[in-house]
Amino acid sequence: MKNLLLGENIRLSSIKEKDIDIIMEWFDDYEFLTYFDILPAIPQIKDQVNDTLDYFIKPQNRVIFAIRHNETKDIIGITGFDDIQWNNGTATLFVGIGDKTHTGKGFGREALRMLINFGFYELNLHRIQLNVIAYNERAIRLYESLGFVREGAYREFVNRGGRRTDLYLYGLLENEWSFE
Incomplete structure (x- = not known):
């Protein structure tokens, strides 16, 4: 049986205590926050990052994984x-590569493929x-290349730097996905 959480270059695992300081750096990075979430891009202190992680860990309607490089385990x-x-069998996906030295190398795509397989x-x-x-x-090019279909837009939903921007809704059904 295939391990759904282990890929060629990365693996999905639990978040460890030692990861908190690294995640905190990402949530203190304005650029990361402007792409990761629709909330105001306000850098967070450690207690706020811990609260965010607790939000995902405790309830039964959320799942969060660390994306780790296979070689370094970082x-x-x-x-x-x-x-x-x-x-209803539905969920909302999220992903963020916080380590800028690993962006643009296909790790987000690989993580999403594993997460989608895990979800379905x-x-x-x-x-x-x-x-x-x-x-x-x-991100839009990535999602569309994985088969996500744009289903609508919340017009002028996000306010970033005094400029209004649409928020797009994408969906993917199980019968539209090919397990790899």
Whole structure:
């Protein structure tokens, strides 16, 4: 049986105590925050980062993974599902490569492929969705290349730097996905 959380270059694992300081650096990086979330890009202190991680770890409707490089075992990003609706078999996906030395190398794609496989074949999801800010063109190309379909837009939903930007809704159904 294939390990759904182990890829060629990365693996998905739990977040360790030693990872918190690294994650805190990402959540203190304005550029990372402007692409990662629709919330105001306010750098966070350690207690706020811990609260965010606790938000994902405790309830039963969220899953969070560390993205680790296979060779170094270092955390390079985070990914997971939020708003899991078990009765409907739906979840909202998120991903962020926080270590800038590892962006643009395909690790986000690999992490998403593993996460989607995990969602459909381990969590028995029927639908995986995501939201992406319209200016995040690189992420949009990635999501569309994986088969996500743009299903709508929340017009002028995000306010960044005094400029209004749309927020796109994408979805992927289990029967549209090919397990690898």
